[in-house]
Amino acid sequence: MTDAARPPGRSASARRGTERGTGHGTVRGPGRRPGPTETREAILAAARDLFAEKGYDGASLRAIARSAEVDPALVHHFFGNKEGVFVEAMRFPLDPSRLVPRVLGAPRDRLGETMVRTFLEVWSDDERRAPILAMLRSAMTNEQAAVLLREFLTSALFGRAGEAHGIPMLRINAAAGQMIGVMILRYVLQVEPIASASSEELVELLSPVIQQYLA
Amino acid sequence: MTDAARPPGRSASARRGTERGTGHGTVRGPGRRPGPTETREAILAAARDLFAEKGYDGASLRAIARSAEVDPALVHHFFGNKEGVFVEAMRFPLDPSRLVPRVLGAPRDRLGETMVRTFLEVWSDDERRAPILAMLRSAMTNEQAAVLLREFLTSALFGRAGEAHGIPMLRINAAAGQMIGVMILRYVLQVEPIASASSEELVELLSPVIQQYLA
DNA sequence: GTCTATATGATGATAGAC
DNA sequence: GTCTATCATCATATAGAC
Numbered sequence: 382m383t384d385a386a387r388p389p390g391r392s393a394s395a396r397r398g399t400e401r402g403t404g405h406g407t408v409r410g411p412g413r414r415p416g417p418t419e420t421r422e423a424i425l426a427a428a429r430d431l432f433a434e435k436g437y438d439g440a441s442l443r444a445i446a447r448s449a450e451v452d453p454a455l456v457h458h459f460f461g462n463k464e465g466v467f468v469e470a471m472r473f474p475l476d477p478s479r480l481v482p483r484v485l486g487a488p489r490d491r492l493g494e495t496m497v498r499t500f501l502e503v504w505s506d507d508e509r510r511a512p513i514l515a516m517l518r519s520a521m522t523n524e525q526a527a528v529l530l531r532e533f534l535t536s537a538l539f540g541r542a543g544e545a546h547g548i549p550m551l552r553i554n555a556a557a558g559q560m561i562g563v564m565i566l567r568y569v570l571q572v573e574p575i576a577s578a579s580s581e582e583l584v585e586l587l588s589p590v591i592q593q594y595l596a
Numbered sequence: 597m598t599d600a601a602r603p604p605g606r607s608a609s610a611r612r613g614t615e616r617g618t619g620h621g622t623v624r625g626p627g628r629r630p631g632p633t634e635t636r637e638a639i640l641a642a643a644r645d646l647f648a649e650k651g652y653d654g655a656s657l658r659a660i661a662r663s664a665e666v667d668p669a670l671v672h673h674f675f676g677n678k679e680g681v682f683v684e685a686m687r688f689p690l691d692p693s694r695l696v697p698r699v700l701g702a703p704r705d706r707l708g709e710t711m712v713r714t715f716l717e718v719w720s721d722d723e724r725r726a727p728i729l730a731m732l733r734s735a736m737t738n739e740q741a742a743v744l745l746r747e748f749l750t751s752a753l754f755g756r757a758g759e760a761h762g763i764p765m766l767r768i769n770a771a772a773g774q775m776i777g778v779m780i781l782r783y784v785l786q787v788e789p790i791a792s793a794s795s796e797e798l799v800e801l802l803s804p805v806i807q808q809y810l811a
Numbered sequence: 812g813t814c815t816a817t818a819t820g821a822t823g824a825t826a827g828a829c
Numbered sequence: 830g831t832c833t834a835t836c837a838t839c840a841t842a843t844a845g846a847c
Contacts, residue, residue, distance in 0.1 A: 420812085436737045438654055441840065452814055457842065521736045521784060522651040531785050539787075554781055554790035555774075555801050562777025566769055569736060570746050572754075575769035586770050590805050635830080656822060667832055672824065 421459050423449040428470040433511040437467055437519035437526050467519075471512055471529075475503060477537040485546055493592025494584060500560045501580045504568060514568070517561075548595055556594040559587065636674050638664045643685040648726040652682055652734035652741050682734070686727055686744075690718060692752040700761055708807025709799060715775045716795045719783060729783070732776075763810055771809040778802065 427449035431440035442463055446453040460466040480499060487495035503509045516533075519526035539553045563583070566572045575583075642664035646655035657678055661668040675681040695714060702710035718724045731748075734741035754768045778798070781787045790798075 439737050442842090443840070453841095454814065454843090455812080458812075463841070518736050521733050521780075522654050527785055531787055534785070534787055550789050551793060551797065551801060554787060555778060555805075558777035558779075558781045558790070559770075559774045559805070560777065561780060562773035562775065563770060564773075565736075565776060565780075566773045570742055570749070572746055572749055572769060574765050575773070578766060582766065586766060590770075590774070590808065593805065593808075657824090658822070668823090669825090669832065670830075673830075678823070 420449075420451055420455065424451060424456055424459060424466070425470050428466050429511050429515060432467065432470060432515035432519060434514075435518070436515070436521065437463075437523045439518075442466065464525075467526075471516060473512075475509065475513065477541060481538060481541045481545075485542055489596060490592075492595045493590070494588040496556065496591050496595070497560070497584050497587045498580075500564070501583060504564050505580065510568065517565075518569075552594045556591050559590060559594075563587065635664075635666055635670065639666060639671055639674060639681070640685050643681050644726050644730060647682065647685060647730035647734060649729075650733070651730070651736065652678075652738045654733075657681065679740075682741075686731060688727075690724060690728065692756060696753060696756045696760075700757055704811060705807075707810045708805070709803040711771065711806050711810070712775070712799050712802045713795075715779070716798060719779050720795065725783065732780075733784075767809045771806050774802065774805055774809075 424445065428440070428445045431445050431448060434440070435444075442456050443453045445466065446456050449456075456466060460469055480503075484492070484496045484499050503513070516526065516530050520530040521527075534557070539550060539557065542548060542553055543550050563575065567576050567578075570576075578586075639660065643655070643660045646660050646663060649655070650659075657671050658668045660681065661671050671681060675684055695718075699707070699711045699714050718728070731741065731745050735745040736742075749772070754765060754772065757763060757768055758765050778790065782791050782793075785791075793801075
């Protein structure tokens, strides 16, 4: 179902406040409520966080509803089923059509550094890390999610990079493996000292290796 | 409502399908059966497989019992609770006191190659890959498992390597990240072409990088 | 749009019969 | 040692009232 029917403008509402139900702080005039816009987004935000933390199987619809402070039945109402919530929450985890050209558009002798910086930039940002972590965690134990992530990696990222610059696919895989592995150690397992290392330290450490793979 | 009559679903006492044997060829005289040895091991074998496939949270005790063809209550009888099964199944996923010296005992100019070969050897073997995959999958979504794996990595593997050879810990982390990331792409996500690459191809591809980190 | 109520089934765990 | 029976809790999903 498309979100064709959106109420115009007007975003003031006490929907997600600390208290719900009777007695909002904001006085609302007569007329219909602002519509599903806010609730829908609240559910998606909660879903992204929970999928990121627990993976697809570990994040329950009820927990998502609880976190978004809505009724579990509403989640079904908006998205049909759990898979619907997931694919919607995973929409545009990152935009490869922007990121890949940015990395590969760098001077040939700085490909490695640029890729490392791009990776670190995305993973440092909570908002952008969440959907990626969600995909990764889900793909580790859920076959459907694994297929989704594999397709995304091969066609949207690796393929785009390979055909445009003639870099052997195996080397792209190795470079990606280096970055993914480091991100898991840093952000998931939180192994020291790499978890606390600064971005600059990591750029210095990893750039030569990625450069070696890509050039 | 109490569902009093639950169909057992399988025949009375078809004990084990695969003959796991006692291991020693000695003929046993009359008397009582060898005890719980077989059943216990069967449960652990099934647990290792299921934890490897689904991770800690995804593998249920009932599924483990089903796979081992024993009653679910037996699992509790032997191991107390789910955590008990897990720690028992994870006993000696690999022996760091053998592997680390083997890698670091190599000639200095072949450290990288030796580490890559050791990694590939362990991961290529289904029996040895299973418990590692189980730990990794579990650690991705379960905090307790993550602590377990982090402790194991830092103290048993990285620490041992670092203090003995004066290699900066951050470089060890980076090398481990490279190998872990590649193993995930190869064995979990099964991204091509790295999933189908031969061991020799990977040795050629990865050894220089690991060498660079460790030397 | 929102919620109550409910159908249906799986999970971890325990008590106790043989 | 092995199993039946049961508990309390959680899950996904649906039907339908307001």
